[in-house]
Amino acid sequence: MSRITPLNRKARRIAARFAGSFADAHALAPQDPPLGCTTIFAPGWEVDTDGGTANLCTPIERDLYDCHHSCYWPAQVPDALTNSPNWAQSCGAPVNDWSKIDLVFP
Amino acid sequence: MGSLRLGYAVNYATAQHRRARGKDMTYVWATRSAALAGLDDAALAVLDSFAAPRDPEAWFGAEGAEDERRKSFDALAALGLLEPADFRVPIAPDLPALPYPLGTLVLNVTNKCNLSCSYCYEYGEDRINESSRGPALMSEETARQAVDLLFKDSAGRRNLSITFFGGETLLNFPLIKSVTEYANAKARGERRRMSFALTTNATLLTEEVIDFLTAEHFGINISIDGPRATQDAQRPFLSGKGTHDVVVPKIQRLIAVNRERGGRPVGARVTVTAQSADVQTIYQHLAGELGFDAVGFAPVTSAPGRDYALTGENYFTLLQAFGVLADDFVSAASAGKNHAFSNLNDLLRELHQGVNKAHPCGAGLGLVGVSTGGELGLCHRFVESGEHAIGTVTSGLDEERRRAFLEAGHVGTKVSCHDCFARPICSGGCYHEAWVRYADATQPNLHSCEWIRAWLDLGLITYARIMDANPAFFTRYEEAS
Incomplete structure (x- = not known):
């Protein structure tokens, strides 16, 4: 040792x-608490938990929402702090409501 | 986050580091991260297993104890002691968000001096300032504008500091007093805190001055070169008369009053030249006989060939003398006592805090110098050098020139530093020294490399010895400073 x-x-x-x-x-x-996508709901990014791509997050909105919610990845999602605070308001449970996320046009 | 291992097969190798052997462990200082860790022989063996690049996955499974091996590997990789061998991660010259908030102003309150030191960079052969550009004394108005600039360009900082410099600073004592008052009042209004420092040759320390400086908790640095013979030869009055016997009683009075009032440590700043390399005698005189709380030595800044310039042999002698002082330091530290050798104290602090510098100092970053006429320079050594001006107190900081300098001065651009273990603390060394040597402030000071590396080795060995004897000594370096 x-x-x-x-x-x-x-x-x-x-x-x-x-x-x-x-x-x-x-x-x-x-x-x-640990921060990061793989620790919460999403199975991962480049590869899934089995090391492949078959179980990657689908649809992509799920990924997108994770950028906003559980990961801090501000470049990829609407800026929820100042310009688009309500862009994801209608998405209560992303697993079900992913299609309700607004589109934001800069 | 558990591992730094990459997800695909890649060879790893021992990364650059420096070692010092201790009693029960080997002290290892990683160059890239500036992390310092103690490794037992088993951990050291893991590190050495990667002396030649190899695939860690193959190594994990080779002799059983796979989990143990993975764990040691991950810890060493996290510390920056093992790194991928097949590609090189560049040292990117990334700058912090600019404009960087100021924290310290160095005010050259006067260009005049009552001494004529043989090696003076301000008036001597190696001067940088275009003399007679500025007024002899800084005006009240210029000083206030400078203070206003400090407050304006220091967003987010609670603690601000002003250092008074010269010339001989005390030739403009009235300004020092009024600036202190002005800045204190301003700081109270904004719920910020001021601290003040000053460098002086001590010839003009009167009761009034001592009372003021100690009451305001000034950090006081006194330029003094040692016992009578050295001091009188190197730091005479303009008339040629020696200064030693004039300054000694004043210094002793200052130290006594300061101690009584619980002030900050009073420091001696010694310029070491070819004629005054007897560091131990100087230290004994200043710390032992005069009672300075801190004694720091600075090799004279000089173009090569000046008769006061240090030669290779001088540097060797200097290092030996520093080694003897380091022994003394270890004895004091092992008993939990302070030691006044401030070069070593500063180095141990930087090692213990894991300092990893992108720039050698704060010049142009958190610190700017102000000339008597109100020109802003990278630091006090660069003021009134038109070439290095980065604004004026009236027009403000020239952010474009400031940024250009910070980009050029970043260690990422100093390619010769990239393979050096001294990089985290040296970062290429003093800009002013580089300017005097190479006519380019952002060149690394290659003439000092061997000296700096030897000095850092001495620091690491001293760290190891104190850590072996009395680890609690290092708690004094825990606070950010």
């Missing part, structure tokens, strides 16, 4: 982020 001890502030920040790889760093693991 090897032992890798993060010492300076930079190393400790890295260890907190990749806590699973550092035996000594559990106490420093972040308390925030």
